[in-house]
Amino acid sequence: MRSWVKMIKDLTIRPKGEKQIRKSPSYSFDEELKKPLSGETIKEILSKSSDVVFREFFLQGKERIPCILAAVDGMVDKNLLDQFILKPLMVDLAGHPELAQVTLLNVVDKTLQSLLPGLEIKKISKMGEAVDAILSGDSVIFFGNLTEAIVIGARGWANRGVAEPITESIVKGPREGFSETLRTNTSLLRRKIKHPSLRIISLKLGEMTNTDLVVTYIEKIASPDIVSEVLRRLGSIKMDGMLGNGYIEEMIEDNPYSPFPQISFTERPDVLAGKLLEGKVGIICDGTPIVLVVPAVLTQFLNVNEDYYQRAMVAVLSRFVRYLGAFVAIVAPSVYIAVTTFHQEIIPTDLLMSISAGRQGVPFPALLEALTMTVTLEILQEAGLRLPKPIGQTIGIVGALIIGEAAVTAGLVSPLMVIIIGLTAVASYAIPTFDLSLAVRLMRFPLMILAGVLGFFGVALGLYAILIHLLSLRSFGVPYLSPIAPLRIRALLQDTFVRAPWWALKRRPQLMDVEEPRPNGKG
Amino acid sequence: MERISPHQFMTLSAAVLLGTTFLPVASIVTGVGGRDGWMSVLPGFAVGIPYGLMVFSLLEQYPRKNLLQISETLFGKWIGKSIGIIYILITGYLGGLLLGQVGDIYQASVMPLTPVWVFYLGGFLLVFYLVRSRIEVFARFSEVVFPLIVIALILNTGLSIPRIEQGELIPILSEGFKPIVLGALKVTPFVMTYMLFLAGIIAFLPTGKQELGQLKTGLWRVIFLVGILDTLVVLMQILVFGPAETIRVVYGLLVLGKMVEVSRTVAGVESIFLGIWLGAAVMKIASLFFAAIWGLETVFGLNGLKWRLAMGVAFVGIALKFTRGPSLILEIGLLDDYLIMPFVSVWILALWGVARWKKSAGI
Numbered sequence: 051m052r053s054w055v056k057m058i059k060d061l062t063i064r065p066k067g068e069k070q071i072r073k074s075p076s077y078s079f080d081e082e083l084k085k086p087l088s089g090e091t092i093k094e095i096l097s098k099s100s101d102v103v104f105r106e107f108f109l110q111g112k113e114r115i116p117c118i119l120a121a122v123d124g125m126v127d128k129n130l131l132d133q134f135i136l137k138p139l140m141v142d143l144a145g146h147p148e149l150a151q152v153t154l155l156n157v158v159d160k161t162l163q164s165l166l167p168g169l170e171i172k173k174i175s176k177m178g179e180a181v182d183a184i185l186s187g188d189s190v191i192f193f194g195n196l197t198e199a200i201v202i203g204a205r206g207w208a209n210r211g212v213a214e215p216i217t218e219s220i221v222k223g224p225r226e227g228f229s230e231t232l233r234t235n236t237s238l239l240r241r242k243i244k245h246p247s248l249r250i251i252s253l254k255l256g257e258m259t260n261t262d263l264v265v266t267y268i269e270k271i272a273s274p275d276i277v278s279e280v281l282r283r284l285g286s287i288k289m290d291g292m293l294g295n296g297y298i299e300e301m302i303e304d305n306p307y308s309p310f311p312q313i314s315f316t317e318r319p320d321v322l323a324g325k326l327l328e329g330k331v332g333i334i335c336d337g338t339p340i341v342l343v344v345p346a347v348l349t350q351f352l353n354v355n356e357d358y359y360q361r362a363m364v365a366v367l368s369r370f371v372r373y374l375g376a377f378v379a380i381v382a383p384s385v386y387i388a389v390t391t392f393h394q395e396i397i398p399t400d401l402l403m404s405i406s407a408g409r410q411g412v413p414f415p416a417l418l419e420a421l422t423m424t425v426t427l428e429i430l431q432e433a434g435l436r437l438p439k440p441i442g443q444t445i446g447i448v449g450a451l452i453i454g455e456a457a458v459t460a461g462l463v464s465p466l467m468v469i470i471i472g473l474t475a476v477a478s479y480a481i482p483t484f485d486l487s488l489a490v491r492l493m494r495f496p497l498m499i500l501a502g503v504l505g506f507f508g509v510a511l512g513l514y515a516i517l518i519h520l521l522s523l524r525s526f527g528v529p530y531l532s533p534i535a536p537l538r539i540r541a542l543l544q545d546t547f548v549r550a551p552w553w554a555l556k557r558r559p560q561l562m563d564v565e566e567p568r569p570n571g572k573g
Numbered sequence: 574m575e576r577i578s579p580h581q582f583m584t585l586s587a588a589v590l591l592g593t594t595f596l597p598v599a600s601i602v603t604g605v606g607g608r609d610g611w612m613s614v615l616p617g618f619a620v621g622i623p624y625g626l627m628v629f630s631l632l633e634q635y636p637r638k639n640l641l642q643i644s645e646t647l648f649g650k651w652i653g654k655s656i657g658i659i660y661i662l663i664t665g666y667l668g669g670l671l672l673g674q675v676g677d678i679y680q681a682s683v684m685p686l687t688p689v690w691v692f693y694l695g696g697f698l699l700v701f702y703l704v705r706s707r708i709e710v711f712a713r714f715s716e717v718v719f720p721l722i723v724i725a726l727i728l729n730t731g732l733s734i735p736r737i738e739q740g741e742l743i744p745i746l747s748e749g750f751k752p753i754v755l756g757a758l759k760v761t762p763f764v765m766t767y768m769l770f771l772a773g774i775i776a777f778l779p780t781g782k783q784e785l786g787q788l789k790t791g792l793w794r795v796i797f798l799v800g801i802l803d804t805l806v807v808l809m810q811i812l813v814f815g816p817a818e819t820i821r822v823v824y825g826l827l828v829l830g831k832m833v834e835v836s837r838t839v840a841g842v843e844s845i846f847l848g849i850w851l852g853a854a855v856m857k858i859a860s861l862f863f864a865a866i867w868g869l870e871t872v873f874g875l876n877g878l879k880w881r882l883a884m885g886v887a888f889v890g891i892a893l894k895f896t897r898g899p900s901l902i903l904e905i906g907l908l909d910d911y912l913i914m915p916f917v918s919v920w921i922l923a924l925w926g927v928a929r930w931k932k933s934a935g936i
Contacts, residue, residue, distance in 0.1 A: 392683070392684060392844075393683065393844045395831075395841045395843075395844070396841050396842065396844055396845070398834065504684075504687065504691065504695065505683070505684055505687075505844070506683070506844045506845065506847065506848050507679055507683075507684060507687075507692065507695065507847075507848075507851070508695075509848065510847075510848035510849075510851045510852070511695045511698075511699060511851075513848075514699050514718075514851070514852060514855065515698075515699060515702060517714065517717060517718075518699070518702050518703055518706055518710065518714060521706070521710045521713045521714055521717070522706040522710045529713065531713065531717070534716070534717060535713035535714070535716040535717050536578065536580075536581060536712075536713060536716065537580060537581075537584075537716050
């Protein structure tokens with residue numbers, strides 16, 4: 051019994067403080083990593099992996115120095131290594147006066163100072179650093195039995211390049227999106243913010259995956275408290291594998307039991323740059339084009355980057371439609387159930403007659419009818435999402451048109467219910483963020499049940515409970531419903547439900563302790 | 574310790590003060606003031622200004638302390654604790670009765686077939702969730718819900734304009750000023766109930782000079798805003814129903830909501846209006862729940878979830894036990910008139926007076 055309780059506790063309660071997830075097993079080479087650095091030891095550790103290649107050669111200086119170049123095949127730019135590392139050392143510099151002075155004692159310093167021209171070259175002296183560099187895609191040159199080596203940054207692997215993100219497509223605005231390569235992503239960001247105050251702090255997470263990660267923010271704009279909190283939370287994660295943003299998200303968010311997203315994400319450099327300029331902090335993880343942005347507030351999940359590229363009035367209309375869509379998506383089925391089950395007095399007689407006629411012959415109560423239709427819709431959505439695009443579209447058409455039509459003809463559901471569920475589905479697509487859309491879909495079910503049991507009293511109970519939950523949420527210390535509550539009128543009128551023209555956006559959003567005015571009303 | 578801003582204090586105060594008053598206020602003031610009853614609402618609420626200023630003066634003198642703690646400091650341990658016990662009993666009992674009112678109104682107006690305990694339980698769960706989320710969340714809740722209540726009130730009264738019967742207000746002041754004074758006396762207990770909450774929440778308010786100024790301005794605004802809103806509600810009911818019917822229909826605003834029809838599309842918005850009213854009622858009950866648990870903490874040092882649950886059981890127990898309908902309204906009226914008003918008016922005045930005397934005497 052106790053073990054069951056412990057298991058349930060382990061599965062439901064997130065540990066406080068340091069989060070130890072799936073500890074890595076200890077390996078025999080853990081001890082070897084503590085040994086002095088040498089090419090032979092590296093070969094012993096890594097030679098069992100066929101993708102690690104060792105190129106042995108001699109450097110003809112004052113004395114003949116045996117060298118080993120170690121790299122992972124497929125992760126290095128072979129052309130660069132051949133042309134700018136191996137060729138100069140083995141062929142071009144033969145007989146050069148500088149090379150003639152090289153001995154085993156000074157080979158590392160001489161190579162760094164005058165033999166190799168590369169930008170990313172550094173000296174290392176620990177075995178762990180060497181292994182880490184090789185497995186991360188760098189190349190390492192070992193010299194004889196010397197306990198120092200040279201790391202050469204010559205990474206190069208196949209990537210899909212900079213393409214337009216599918217999840218954040220826009221009509222008017224830049225088309226570039228992040229890719230799976232960390233340095234490509236930081237360079238895309240750097241191209242947007244060419245200012246020395248842009249900070250990019252590197253970290254590594256995952257004991258086995260050694261995933262590279264950067265935390266980025268703009269100094270003097272981002273709150274130092276939030277930056278240190280982000281670094282603290284990331285630092286407290288101890289796990290063996292870190293394969294994407296989802297891992298980090300669940301480990302660092304404030305309330306892991308809430309269905310509402312508390313960390314926003316983007317695939318677009320322009321969006322990330324915009325968020326950083328608002329004082330937020332970005333977390334870029336190697337191997338994923340998704341960049342996490344903290345802190346996040348509810349309203350920003352309903353605003354999209356295109357709002358800032360469109361004219362202010364158009365953006366205001368778009369936002370109004372999105373907010374209305376979100377509201378309809380969450381309450382439409384429950385309001386229908388409450389009205390048809392408990393509060394017919396709210397509908398004028400003519401309309402009531404029409405609704406009653408539509409429901410005539412339907413054998414199920416409105417609650418069951420709505421639940422069945424909503425579950426069917428969820429199944430169709432889930433089925434369509436994972437299938438190849440053409441089949442997914444077919445499933446959508448079959449589901450929406452044929453099953454809906456057949457259900458009405460068979461008298462299983464009323465036509466109005468099909469309209470309500472269809473409207474709900476369309477409205478939920480107006481929510482631009484997938485995470486928030488999922489939360490809304492999830493909230494719909496308890497609201498429908500409350501409406502079926504308690505009418506508008508139940509709907510009000512449910513909505514107030516959701517509101518209290520939202521009000522109690524925080525994202526890295528920032529209240530989730532800010533700037534609505536706590537009220538920040540300027541932020542509310544500037545860039546929340548409406549989007550003021552750029553010339554009126556004189557201050558940064560007051561979600562955090564950032565009061566610095568924007569120069570020239572921009573930024 | 575948690576803190577709330579002057580703006581949050583303002584919306585929270587307005588929400589708690591308006592609370593459940595806007596439903597019965599018309600019947601109450603018209604009952605004593607007749608067709609001139611609407612004129613007594615604002616003066617009745619205005620009594621809150623001097624009392625509020627007295628509380629702020631105490632806050633300035635004893636920062637981060639609630640009035641129960643200040644009472645113990647000024648009156649001594651035993652008198653202070655006795656006041657605290659009365660405070661807990663009053664807030665707990667009134668909170669329970671108001672929870673009972675939630676069930677009573679819902680069952681009587683829109684859902685007669687649903688068992689009344691369901692409304693008590695639903696209302697209590699919301700209140701408890703709010704209290705568990707602490708005072709900051711409560712303040713933010715008021716920031717979101719109070720504007721909705723105001724909009725709902727204005728819409729409900731505004732949509733009733735076509736049903737106004739001309740001449741219902743005339744003659745004005747035919748009975749002189751006496752009905753207005755009597756009506757104001759009936760409104761004053763609403764303010765004193767708010768003072769019970771203010772007595773506890775001052776420990777969470779900022780005490781800087783600038784903030785105190787903002788709090789005082791906020792109090793003025795709250796009193797006038799709520800006073801004007803309630804005046805509007807009373808005025809509209811007298812204009813639509815006439816004085817006699819306004820007295821008879823205890824929850825006249827719901828009847829107004831029932832009569833609304835918009836372009837043959839929406840009719841009888843009573844049930845929607847009740848949804849908004851539920852938010853107001855939850856805030857009022859939560860304010861009393863907060864006051865009761867602050868009392869428990871201060872007087873007996875009882876803190877934590879189990880004591881909150883115990884207080885919750887007491888709230889639901891009072892709601893379940895008490896008879897409903899007109900006797901519930903009567904009970905709330907008796908509690909307001911003969912316990913809350915004398916207790917609070919004397920307590921705060923005495924506290925302020927003793928504090929001033931001690932300060933001037935240098936004790």
